[in-house]
Amino acid sequence: MQITPPQTGPEALSSARLPIGIFDSGVGGFTVAREIVSRLPDESIIYFGDTLRCPYGPRTLFEVKTFAQQISNWLVNQQVKLIVIACNSATAAGLESIQRLLDVPVIGVIEPGARAAVMATRSRRVGVIGTVATIESGAYTRSIRAIDAGVTVFSTATPRFVEIVEQGLRLDRNPFEDIMAQTAAIYIRPAFAEIARDYLDPLCRCKIDTLVLGCTHYPLLTPLVRSVLGPDIQIISSAEETALDVADTLARRGQLAPAGTPVHHRFATTAAEPGDFVVLGSTIFRRPIEDLALVSIDDLEATMQPLQRPA
Ligand code: DGL
DSSP states (O other), rough: OOOOOOOOOOHHHHHHTSOEEEEEESEEEEEEEHHHHOOOTTTOEEEEGGGGGGOOSOOOOOHHHHHHHHHHHHHHHHHHHHHEEEOOHHHHHHHHHHHHHHHSEEOOOOOHHHHHHHOSSSSSEEEEOOOHHHHHHTTHHHHHHHTTTTTEEEEEEHHHHHHHHHHHHOOOOOOSOOOOHHHHHHHOOHHHHHHHHHHHHHHHHHTEEEEEEESTTTGGGHHHHHHHHHHTTTTEEHHHHHHHHHHHHHTTTTOOTTTOOOOOEEEEEOOOSSSHHHHHHHHHHEEEEOSSOOOOHHHHHHHHHHOOOOO
């Protein structure tokens, strides 16, 4: 988390009314966006889903970093006051470089998840699951061990979980029902359970007492994961902890939207056909996705030149 000096005066007050920018490769980041707006009901957000280039997980870190920089620049051009990288793969690949490039605070999801895991573990044996990009980056291991070097981290890539989440969302077509309350019914199915066991049994054999869901799609799989892990292993998602970081950072900067500020959420996607983004996104976010911009890859690439600082 970045620590910045508090701001006061008219400048801070006007920037307090600006939206928070949040992005992911697709709809997974809505699990984080949902936590942020429920903790900070006076804040407006601009949510960007890079659906056309999703998934990020199998891509190289360099490629994901470039995408994350483009989207961050696009969000800055929309005048956001803070950016949340609501994607573990993009956080692993791009957080540091984006923090260096931009003047607005940038918060990722890995450090909050790592912190929550270190606070939760008693045996100091922590498991982490995520995309190939996230796990191969080693970002969780570094982040957890930077907080407590005595923790042993066992990590494994679980790429098919993203597929399972999206399949399950397509089974649930009512956009305004609370998907989080229905995830057991949607995801506890024999075919999904078999995949989950293949991924998670080896971690259980490592005697972990805490498992980090290191992908923003995965909170929807909590009941499925729980059905394999049993009752004794704690499951950590970084969404809540990230929302706390956002609240804390805005408070320190004097940039929390004043109570009663009119809220207007906006959305953007690179999808050529945004139907799935709207239906799946509103299912997770639990709010309608109405003010939607379609952004082309050319528009994103064009953001790179003017905003880069000279070396
Ligand atoms: N939501 C992304 C993450 O947190 C994973 C999805 C993808 O592979 O693009 O890593």
